[in-house]
Every structure is written in structure tokens, then in C-alpha cells.
Amino acid sequence: MGENIFVGIATWLRDVMSSAGVPDLWNDTILMLVKLVTVLVFVMLNFMVLNYMERRIAGFIQSRRGPNRVGPHGLLQPLADIGKMLGKELYIPKSVDKIVFLLMPTLIFVPPFLIFAVLPLGKNMAAIDMNIGVFYMFAIASLSTIILWGAGWSSNNKYSLIGSMRAVAQMVSYELPLILSLLGVIMITGTLNMSSIVEAQNNIWFVFTQPIAFLIYFIAGIAETNRTPFCLVEGESEIIAGPYTEYSGMTYAMFPLAEFVSMIIISAMSTIVFLGGWLAPFGWTFIPSWLWFFLKMYVMIFIFMWVRWTYPRIRVDQLMGFNWKVLVPLALANIFITGVGMYVFRAIGWWS
Amino acid sequence: MLSDWGAVFIFFVVAVLFAVGGMITNVLLAPRRNSDQKGVPYECGVDTIGPTWVQFKTSYFLYALLFVIFDVETIYLYPWAVKFKSLGMFAFIEMIIFLFILIIGLWYAWKEGALEWK
Numbered sequence: 001m002g003e004n005i006f007v008g009i010a011t012w013l014r015d016v017m018s019s020a021g022v023p024d025l026w027n028d029t030i031l032m033l034v035k036l037v038t039v040l041v042f043v044m045l046n047f048m049v050l051n052y053m054e055r056r057i058a059g060f061i062q063s064r065r066g067p068n069r070v071g072p073h074g075l076l077q078p079l080a081d082i083g084k085m086l087g088k089e090l091y092i093p094k095s096v097d098k099i100v101f102l103l104m105p106t107l108i109f110v111p112p113f114l115i116f117a118v119l120p121l122g123k124n125m126a127a128i129d130m131n132i133g134v135f136y137m138f139a140i141a142s143l144s145t146i147i148l149w150g151a152g153w154s155s156n157n158k159y160s161l162i163g164s165m166r167a168v169a170q171m172v173s174y175e176l177p178l179i180l181s182l183l184g185v186i187m188i189t190g191t192l193n194m195s196s197i198v199e200a201q202n203n204i205w206f207v208f209t210q211p212i213a214f215l216i217y218f219i220a221g222i223a224e225t226n227r228t229p230f231c232l233v234e235g236e237s238e239i240i241a242g243p244y245t246e247y248s249g250m251t252y253a254m255f256p257l258a259e260f261v262s263m264i265i266i267s268a269m270s271t272i273v274f275l276g277g278w279l280a281p282f283g284w285t286f287i288p289s290w291l292w293f294f295l296k297m298y299v300m301i302f303i304f305m306w307v308r309w310t311y312p313r314i315r316v317d318q319l320m321g322f323n324w325k326v327l328v329p330l331a332l333a334n335i336f337i338t339g340v341g342m343y344v345f346r347a348i349g350w351w352s
Numbered sequence: 353m354l355s356d357w358g359a360v361f362i363f364f365v366v367a368v369l370f371a372v373g374g375m376i377t378n379v380l381l382a383p384r385r386n387s388d389q390k391g392v393p394y395e396c397g398v399d400t401i402g403p404t405w406v407q408f409k410t411s412y413f414l415y416a417l418l419f420v421i422f423d424v425e426t427i428y429l430y431p432w433a434v435k436f437k438s439l440g441m442f443a444f445i446e447m448i449i450f451l452f453i454l455i456i457g458l459w460y461a462w463k464e465g466a467l468e469w470k
Contacts, residue, residue: 028354029362036366089382090375094391106371113367114360128359135430156404157393169412172419179426186433245394250378254371317469320415324467328422328458332451335429339436339444 006290007124010035035127039116047260048078054305061309082253090249093156100154104147105251111144112261119268120195122278122290133194134186137269138179141224144258145171148233151255152243163242166316167226167233173323174223174230180331181216184338185273198277207274212334214274216327221266222307223323225259229311232319267300268293275300414466418458425454 013034017027052067052075059066067074092098118133120126130136145168152164186192188209189200207214223230234242244255271277275296278289287295314322393400432439432447461467 025354029358032354032359032362036363040366040370086374086378086381088378089384090378091390093393095393102375106368106375109371110364110367113370114363117360117363127363128356130356153405155393158395158400158404161404161408165408165412169415173415176419176422176426180429183426183429183433186430187436190434190437192430192434240394240396249382250374254374320469321467324415324418324458325462329455332455335433336448336451339447342436343441343444 005288006038006122032127036117039113039127042121043113043116043261043264046264047257048082050260050264050301051078051081053301054308057302057305058309061306085250085253088249090251093246095156096246097154097156100150101246102251104151104154105247105254108144108147108151108254108258109261111140111147112258112265114140115265116261118194119265120198120272120277121268122288122293124195125278125290126195129193129195132192134182134192134197134273137265138175141262141265142171142175144262145175148243151247155243155246157245159239159241160243160245163233163235163239163245167243169316170226170230170232170319171224173320174220174327177216177323177327177331178220178224180328180335181213181220182273183331183335184210184213187335187338187342194272194277198272198279201276201279205274205276205279210274210334210338212330212337214270216331216334217270217274220323220327221270222304223319225262225266225304227259227263227304228308229314230319231313232316235313263301263304264297267297267304270300271296411469414461418461418466421454421457425450 010031014027014031017030018024022030055077056066056074067077070076070080092101115137117127118130118136120129126133148167148171149164152160152167155161185197185206188206189197191197191200226233234244239245244252247255271293277296278293280287280289280292393404428450429447432443436444
């Protein structure tokens with residue numbers, strides 16, 4: 001029950017429109033807009049839930065209460081935050097490069113949102129079921145580096161410049177292990193389509209066959225989203241807020257929004273690629289596929305938050321050294337091991 | 353039929369409109385006051401010294417160079433990985449040689465101290 005509720009609504013809508021004589025192109029466009037609004041609502045709801053969850057978990061880990069004043073158990077806190085952000089003045093300091101300064105917060109939300117379009121959030125529930133999904137995701141995700149750098153550079157503030165330089169160095173470096181770690185999985189499945197990757201895990205999840213890749217992906221994922229222990233980009237105690245220092249009001253709010261959405265994407269991707277996506281473990285199919293997906297995704301998000309509030313921030317030299325001397329060689333070795341392993345398994349007949 | 357990239361374009365437009373809409377709402381709702389002190393860059397209350405748009409630390413540049421080499425490599429690796437099963441042993445050995453050359457590059461950069469943060 002509930003398994004096909006979203007797919008059913010989409011099919012019903014398409015049938016209604018085609019029976020009313022709407023041309024195919026318009027039919028598709030309207031359906032895509034409906035999917036888009038669903039994705040947008042999903043993103044915003046998750047952002048609010050995560051915002052609350054993050055502070056609440058931080059509170060429990062640090063033996064305090066966290067937000068508990070607005071609404072029952074502080075549940076309305078995210079709404080109050082949005083209201084506050086909208087009520088703050090959108091100020092443009094005199095010394096900034098105005099065009100770039102305003103362009104960057106406009107664009108920062110674009111890459112995460114475009115990636116969300118191709119994520120299969122359940123069986124047959126990707127807004128765009130793209131055949132090069134994984135490659136597209138990495139191509140779009142790397143764009144946010146440029147935007148973060150532009151934001152820091154245009155602020156004309158020394159702390160912002162340092163922050164944005166760190167952002168570029170860090171995100172660019174950690175992108176390599178992130179991309180390389182998924183290659184082992186791609187070699188086994190032979191496809192870049194996310195739905196097919198999930199289907200390929202019917203027998204065994206890739207977290208068991210590719211454990212090193214999962215570990216590399218997890219560490220690099222934390223670094224890509226600039227979260228503690230890799231939060232050098234906005235290290236509050238040293239460079240104020242990094243690239244976001246000069247932003248205020250809604251222009252500032254876009255950056256945390258994009259950051260939270262990237263965190264959802266990294267968790268969703270690890271669910272899709274390593275934890276079997278919407279597939280039900282133990283054959284428990286009485287829970288719908290999309291609910292399985294959210295459960296796994298939220299477990300991953302919880303681990304992300306747990307890591308964030310447990311470890312201190314690391315130094316820049318440790319950050320770069322760890323990436324180039326440990327993660328990149330390890331990821332390359334993983335590709336090699338996977339290739340050799342596939343040939344050996346084929347030779348002894350464990351795998352065709 | 354709406355192509356995949358047409359759909360991506362719709363997503364792009366809406367994402368930009370979302371941000372612009374938020375900012376316009378913000379401007380309409382929020383108060384506006386101006387003063388001389390407010391326009392100064394926030395650097396912990398100390399007046400800013402010298403220009404900010406300068407040539408910065410070269411260590412960052414070295415990492416960017418290394419990144420470009422390996423990023424191009426990953427572009428080659430992806431099509432190979434997709435077709436790994438059907439390409440056979442020859443392609444696998446060829447890719448090992450390709451990776452080996454790149455690893456020599458990484459080793460050289462390591463030896464020359466490009467990976468040390470100075």
C-alpha cells in the first residue's frame with residue numbers, strides 16, 4: 001500500500017491531460033513543472049527539518065537543550081528563522097564588486113537543485129531519469145566551487161578572500177577521491193544511470209562489495225559539503241564566516257540553504273550508490289520504496305551530524321596532506337583492486 | 353517530447369527565479385538605513401589595510417594544477433569504467449599503464465614538495 005502513490009498521481013495527470021487533447025510537448029512540460037514544484041517543496045521541507053534536527057542533535061551531544069521555545073519542542077524554530085532572515089536588511093557594502101556580489105547568491109542554489117532533478121527518490125521517482133546521471137551530478141556539483149570563490153572574491157574583504165581560497169583548494173582536491181571512489185561501482189554495474197545502479201544491488205549492496213570506496217566517498221563527501229571537521233572554509237573562530245562575511249538577509253540565507261541541500265545530496269547519493277537506494281532489505285516490501293529511501297538517507301544524515309559535533313576542525317596542511325597522500329592513492333588502488341578482483345572472480349566462476 | 357536537457361533548463365530557470373524572488377521579498381519587507389560605518393568591510397572592527405584583490409599564496413595554485421591533471425584523467429576513466437566488462441583484458445592493462453604514468457606524476461609532485469603546505 002502506498003507503493004505507487006506518487007507514480008500513480010503522475011500517470012493519472014498525464015492521462016487526464018492527453019485525453020483533454022493537450023499536445024505532447026505541453027503535456028511533458030506541465031508534468032515536469034509539477035515534478036519540479038514537488039522537488040522544490042521536498043527540498044524546502046527537508047531544509048527546515050534538517051535545520052531543526054542539526055541544532056537539536058548538537059544540543060543533545062553537548063548536554064544542552066537546543067531550540068525549545070518556538071512551538072512545541074521548538075518545532076516552529078525553522079519558520080521563525082525564515083521570518084527573521086526575510087526581515088533583515090539586504091545590505092550591499094560600498095567596497096564590493098556589486099554585480100558579482102549579487103550574482104553569486106542568486107546562482108548558489110542552482111547546482112544543488114539541478115542535481116536533485118536526477119536523483120531517484122523511489123522506484124521510478126526521478127524527475128529526470130538521465131542516462132548519464134552520475135557523471136552529470138559530478139559535472140554540476142563542481143560548479144558550486146566557482147560560485148563560492150566568486151562570493152568571497154567580490155566581497156573585497158581579506159577574511160572572505162582567505163575563506164574562498166580555502167574553499168577552492170579544498171573542494172577541488174576532495175572532488176577527486178569523490179569521483180574516483182564511485183568508479184569501482186561503475187565498473188561493476190556498467191552504467192551511469194542511477195536507477196540502474198540501484199537495480200544492480202538487488203542481490204548485495206555495494207557497501208559490502210566496495211567498503212573502501214564507501215569510506216573514501218563518505219570522508220570526501222563531508223569535505224565537499226564544507227562541514228566540520230573540514231569546515232576551514234567558514235572556520236568561525238579564525239576567519240569570521242569566510243566567503244559569507246559581507247552577506248546579509250536573504251543573500252546570506254541562500255548559502256546555508258545550498259549547504260544543507262548539498263548535504264542531502266551527498267547522503268542521497270551514498271544511499272543510491274552504496275546502500276541499495278529504494279530496495280527493501282530482508283524483503284520487507286510492506287514499507288513503500290520511497291520510505292525506505294528516506295529512512296536510509298536520514299540515517300546517513302544523522303551520521304554526518306554526529307561526525308560534525310564529535311570532531312574538532314583540522315589544520316589546512318593536514319587537510320591537503322590527507323587528501324593527496326592518503327585518499328587519492330587509496331582511490332586509485334581501489335580501482336585497480338576492483339578490476340583485478342572482477343577478473344579473478346570471473347575466472348573461478350563466482351561472478352559472470 | 354520534452355528532452356532531458358529541456359527539463360534541466362526548466363529547473364535552472366526556476367532555481368534562479370527562486371533566489372531572485374527571495375531577495376525581492378527581502379528588499380520589500382526589510383527596513384533600510386544607511387550610514388558611513390556600515391559600508392566598511394567587516395574585519396573585526398579594524399580598518400582594512402591595503403588592497404584585497406592581490407596575488408595570493410602560490411600553494412593554492414600548485415593544488416589547482418595537480419587537480420587539472422587528475423580531473424582530465426577521471427574524464428577518461430568514466431567511459432572506460434562503463435564499458436569495462438566488454439572491453440576485455442587489453443583495455444584493462446592499457447588503463448593500468450595510463451594510471452601508472454599519472455601516479456609517477458603524483459610521486460614527482462610529492463617528491464618535489466608540492467604537496468607540503470608552506
